[in-house]
Each structure stands twice: as C-alpha cells, then as structure tokens.
Amino acid sequence: MAKLTIDGVAIEVPDGTRLFDACTQVRGEALPHFCYHPDLSIAGVCRLCQVEIEGAPKLTIACNTVVRDGMVVHTRSERVRRAARQILEMHLINHPVDCPICDQAGECGLQDQYMIHGLYASEVAKSDKVLKLKAQPIGPHVILDKERCVLCSRCVRFCQEITKTGELGIFQRGDRAEIGVAPDRQLDNNYSLNTVDICPVGALTSRDFRFQKRVWLLRSVPSICPGCATGCNIRIDHEGGQVWRLRPRRNDAVNGPWMCDTGRLEYKRLHAGDRLSRPLVRRDGELREVEWREAWPELEQRLTAGKGKLALANPHQTVEELWLFKRLAGLFCGEDLTAGCLAGSDAAEGDQFLLDADRSPNRAALARLGLAARAPAQAAAQAVAGAPVLVYGGDPALADPALAAALGAAELIYFGTRLNATASRARIVVPLAMWAEKAGLFLNRQGRLQALRAAIARPETAREDWRFLAELLTRLGAGPQPATLALLRAEVGAAFGLPAAQDLDALPAEGLVLAPVTGAPAGGGR
C-alpha cells in the first residue's frame, strides 16, 4: 500500500495504482483527459491530466505516473488549472466548433471541458484554422471527421490492442496529422462502433445513429444485450417510444466496456414491420385480429381441447417466463412432458471475443429448467396433425421444412412478437412484449444471472409475457400465480436453490453467478 496526499487529502491505495485513478478517487471526478482509457495502453498525448507533484520541477501527467509512498499531489492548484486551460485551448484552436451539426454534442469531451474552463473568447483567427476532410465513411458503420479529431489515438489503440485488427493509424505529422484507415482497408471489424463510444469528440460517429436524435433528448436504461449468449451489459437509449441506439455498459466480468456491432444493431429488429400487436385468431382460413375478450375463451378452449404433444419454448424468453411456461407446458402436456426448445436454433458464427456462436441470450436457463433441446425432426414427429401444439416465441417453422409442415398440420398456438413463418401457421396468436419492453432475467453462457429492464412501452394491446402466462395459468385452473415479478422471482430463486435472502430484484452489479447444477444436462442443451 502507498500513502499519499492528493489535494490535502491523505489516502492509501495499493502499490502500482495509477496516479490518475488515485486522483479520481479523491476528487470524485476524473482529471480532464482525452487519451487515457483504462482498457487501453497509455499514450500520454493529450497532456490534459497534468498534476503538480511536490518535488518535481515540471507538471506531470497523472495517467503515466504510478503512485509512490509519500507523494504530495495537487490537482486543483492555479498552476494545474492554468496548464489544463492552455492545453484545452490548444485542442480547440483547429477544431471546427461545428457543434450544431455534430452528433457528439451533448456528450463531447471538448464541450464539457470548455464549459469547465470557460474559454469563451477564441483567440485564433478563423483563417488560421487547419482545415481537414469531413464526413469520410471509413467502414460500414463508422464515419470520420478529421477536423473534429483531437488525435487522442484511442481508436487506433483500440484496433491494435482490443480487436488486434489494426485498421486505423495516424498519418502525417505535426498539425497535418490525421486519423486514417490503412491503405486498402476499411474499419470493418465487428467491434468498430466501440471506436465511436471511446472517441471523446465527434470525430468518429455512428453511421446508424448519425443525425437521428440529439443525445440530450435520449433517456437511458441499463439492460442486457439479447443478441447472444454472452449477455453484454448495455444501455438502451430511447426516446418517444423508440430505441435509438444501444451502448455498452461496463461489466468487467462479462464484456468490459465493449460490445459487438452485431449486438449493437440488434435494436433495429425492435422496430421492424412484422410486429404483432393484437391477438389473432384463424377464421375461415385467415388470421384475423380480435379483442382480448374474444381471444381468451378461444385460447382456453384450444389449450384444454386435447392433450398437447409438444410445447416449444425458446432461449430468447426470460428466466421468469420460461419458469411459468414450464408450468403451463406441464398442464398442457401432462405427465408426458415434451416441452423443450429447438436444438440448433440461433446458431451462427461466433468469435473469440464477445460474440457467441449461440445467438440467444438465455439458453443456459432452458437447460437449468429442464426444458430439453430437441432436434427439428424429433419436434416434427411430436407435432401430431390435428393435435394442439404450443410454441412460445422464436420461429421454429423456419428451421426445418418438415417441422414447418407439421406445425401447419397441427392445431398450433403461438405466443410471440412477430408475424413470422410460425405465427402465420397458427390457429391462434398471442401478442407479447419484446426484450426492450419488459423486465426479466437472462442466464448467460457463464451461468451468470443478469437483469433485463424495460425501456420502451409495448403496444397497448400486447401483453407483458409473465402476466399473460400467470393469468392464463389461473384461467386454466392452475391455482393462484405470483402476483408480482418479485414474487415470481422468489419462486425462481427457490427453484435455482438460491438462499431466500437473495433478492433477484437487486442483483449485484456484475450479475449473479449460479453454482453449476450437478446432473444438469451437459452443455446446457446447446
């Protein structure tokens, strides 16, 4: 441990701590900085985090300094403030100050520092500004504005150190220096949008989000990416009932501060056109919209008409939903429990970093709840013609032609959000909520429980999944069901063998890792 004094406050930090981080601890806010990033190597080029260390003749950058016992540091002295102000001015002299048309406005390091230091009068002649290229697409998702760039090199280091793809570099020197893409390359790795996140200014912007929304209008909800089994922690930025972008949220046990582009663009499917909003019932061969009061009796009648042979869930539903679904399937299929999920669904190519080959967020929960995977052919064999079949979410009809035919011939009941190949073969379709419209838990590939939170409202006529399932169970005579999500989670927690004191409404920040189940199906049903 090292004892040091920062701004008159004595603190003790572990040996090897970066002075930058020790300063943050004391100040309650980080020193001004552009190039420092805790997950990247130290560049030391923005020169903004200069502090005064007693005994050192010059100011020292805190990001490249390791604490020493007995250090006396000043971060708010007049000398430090003046240096920060002067260096900030240097950052600004060739900046175009085109904030009114810049997507970074509102979350821009230059703007923030400018407000702190109050450099209201520009001393640089307009004609003295160095002009550089603006709005150059450098990859499928990212656009570069060289004028706005402060050359902090975070994006370059990200591509060298995190993705190890090395697409970006700094070309030329002096005030002609600029970020660029290596010859014959594009910034086309699947993590390219992280460069937009770490860019402290508006030099790198997302081609997807560009010009869509002013960031100060956005509201942000912490949630979990539904794109794959990794379960990256995210923020859902939404406004006006619409999600505008997803951003990674730091969880060092899962995704660090990053997420992949595939996951980031997952939100687009929320607003795709084939959304189910009202119950559908097949009449005269056509699926027709009906009111819920008409749908309920139809649903009850179909679910109790005969013993179902097949109830298929899918790994995009939350833990709580699957828990209730399993209960429903027990009722529906009786002792002859053939509930499960489709094997091999959502399989794609993964990478060695965050994107998992399993593009579903909750497959581990299926396994833990005993909703075993079955092959499409097996499922097709169980979907007996004329007998009721229950499918909850997903699109199994798309997985296999034989299964599609079998589902079409059976009395198919579909709960879901999309009018897809499966829904369009159903006798009755129940509209439920999408992932950004509901709360729930996902169990990721590490066996870590993480919480999904509702960001936007579902269509008024669609139901929140767990409430619908609970009501349906009650109507079917399964007795009283949990009246709140908290009570439902308590049931799930008990089933998972968690202590009663474990409140699943308040998971630890890094999520809750469940102890492996002995005797659980190996491989989690992948």
Added chain:
Amino acid sequence: MPRDDCRILSARFGRRDGHKLAVYEADGGYRALRKALTSMTPVAVRDEVKAAGLRGRGGAGFPTGVKWGFVPAGASTVYFMVNADESEPGTFKDRWIMDYDPHAMIEGAILSSYAVGARLCFIYIRGEFGWLIDRVQKAVDEAYAAGYLGRGILGSAYELEMLVHKGAGAYICGEETGLINSVEGRKGQPSIKPPFPAVQGFLRQPTIVNNVETVAAVPYIVREGAATYRRHGTEKSPGTKLWSVSGPVRRPGVYELPLGLPFREFFTQDLGGMADGEELKAVIVGGSSVPVLTADEIMGVNLDYESLAEAGTMLGSGGMIVVPSRCDMVELIQVLMHFYWDESCGQCTPCREGTGWLHKIVKRLRTGAGAPSDVELLERVCDGMMGLTICPLADAAVMPMRSFLQKFRHEFVALAHRPEIAQPRSRWARQTNEVVR
C-alpha cells in the same frame, strides 16, 4: 583555424584518406579498443568515461557514464545506438566526424557497446546524409574485415554486430525514443517516459543512445585516460567540444574548443570577427533550439555548460548561428518556427497545435497582416507549450521564440503597429537562398 592545442575530435579532420582503416590504424586507431578488450572490464571502461566527465554532445549534456550506469545490472540483452540524425538547424559537426573520421566513431561505438554490454549496435544516420551513409557503411565493412567487429573481437570473448540504419529525414528521430521507434519500424515519434530507454528501449530491452561526437570522444578517453581528457576544459565541463559556426563571420566552419573558452577570444581569434561590412547583432549559440543571446550578452560568456546556463541559454549541440545586424529577427524566427511546425511529430497537442499557431502568427506579422495583440498572443501560446509535452521539441520552439520576443521585442511591436513597414520579400533570403514560407 582549429586550435592545435586540443585536437581530440578534430585531429584527423582534413587528413588525406583519413576515413580509411589503414590510415586510421597508422594514426593509432583501434589502440583504445585493443587496450580495453585486453586489459579493461566493461565496468572499468564505464568508470573511465564517468571519471572523464564526458557529457552528451547531442544537446542535453547529460553525463555519459551516468547514463550508461542506468542499464540494469545483469540485463541480458542491451542495445547501443549511435545518434547520427544530426538535424538541428545550425548544427553540422557530426557530419565532419563521419566524413573525416568515421573509424573514430566506430571505435567509440564498439567501446561504448562493450561498456554497456551491448552485442548489437546501430548507427542511425539521417536520410539526407546519403554520402555519409555510404562512407560509414564502408568503414563498418572494413572494421568487420579487420576483426574489430563480429565474433571474438581481437581474440577476446566479446562479440558485436553493427548495423548502419538510414533514417527518413525527420528531426524528431534525433530524440532518442523517436530514434528507437524509427529503428523498430514504427512512426518516428517519441515515447512517454518512464520507462526510459536505458531500462526499456529498443524491443523493450535496455538501450543506450549516444550522439556521434560523444561516442567519438570515447577512444581518446580510454586510450589516454580520464585525467588526460580532463586537462582540457573546466572542472564542471571537462574536455573539448565541436562548434559549427555559421553566419557572416570571417571564418565560419567547425572548430574544436576546450570547454570554458571565452566567446570573445574565440570570436576574435578563431572566427576572425565579422565579415567586412557586417555587424554582430546576436548569436544563437547551441543550435536553433536555445535562447538567443544579444551581441552584448554573448561577448561576456564562456563557452561551457555552466556559463551558458548562467547567461540564460544552453550549450546545446554547439551549432552556433551568428546573426548580423542587417538580419530581421522576425524573419529569422519565422524560418525557425516554420522548421518546428514542419518537424513536430504531432502526437502531443500543445506541440502539434502550438508550433503551427506560432508559425502562423509570426508569418502574419511579417507580411504586415498582424495586430498589436499578436505580440502578447505569441507569449501566451508559448506559455501553453513549454514543459507540457512528451519530448522537448515544443520547448525547443518556445525557447528561441520567447527569447526573441524578450530581446528583440521592438522589432515585433514595430511590425504589429506599423504593418506598412513589413517586407514580405526577404533581403536575408536572397543572400542565403533560404526559402521563407
């Protein structure tokens, strides 16, 4: 006329075929190496250089033996690099060594490599020195052929490979970490310190980088001993220094002087005073990066590290630029500011943006487009650059700029207040073929 009483580095300047191995050997060359390899341990060589008080001649003046001592004890892989990226404006001394006496540098590099435990040595020569690269490469080949390089040098267990590396003509590669990055094949720009190269340099191994002139003094020190070396110079600035003198003096050129010599004596006796019709206005004494001294100031100083520091400037590289009174100081600083703007590597913000800004303001003043506030603005920009960057290039631009503003302020103020007196076309440029951009 070079002084005959202290010719350590320049003894062989002008010697016919002096760059050839046979002539160098006939003049006593490689005797120091033989002595070291047969009778001295590496530590003994280092201690001798430390005792001699030899200081880095590239500009910083850091004690060479002390620098060598920073290599961690027991380091298994150490590299040695000779910094021959001589590109400080006004400095042209190392090229004389490489031109006339390349073997002195090579012998010094072998001795230095031996002292620090290096088995691979680079000689990093700036790209514009095409003919010197050929000359040094030939000398290295000769040294290999004669067994001064390679395995088992002079029958000892010591082995050393030496590579001549051609730079691409960037001033910043003369900064030691920029040089190391350049040799590694990276962009030539300095690295943040710590770690220092002596601990973690080339390929993350301990690396010592020394200037050509520093290295070339080592054979003499090893051969004659520290005490003999210290007979020259002063107590705190021992030995001799090469000075490259440019400007309208009667005898410009490269001179070797004992440190501590009064400038007045050097100026009147060696340089022969100003050329006919010229009057001394100022001297930039240690290469373009140091504060300028006025004629009055320079006449009172001695040419050694301490006296020059006391006078508010630095010995630097010994690139002495003599400025005549007909020279427009604003124009001169414009040339220098153009240089630093052009050569800034661009990684640190204060330097990247500041050098360009300084150049633009000075240029504006010079062309009659300036405003009275520009003089204060120049000072403010300097404040935002000095001491705030990874390497000293920003400081190197600020030091002359500030001293010009301080000592020749009236010339800046006159231009700012009376832009009509501006002479965008340069008298000076016509005389020196200097391109003023």
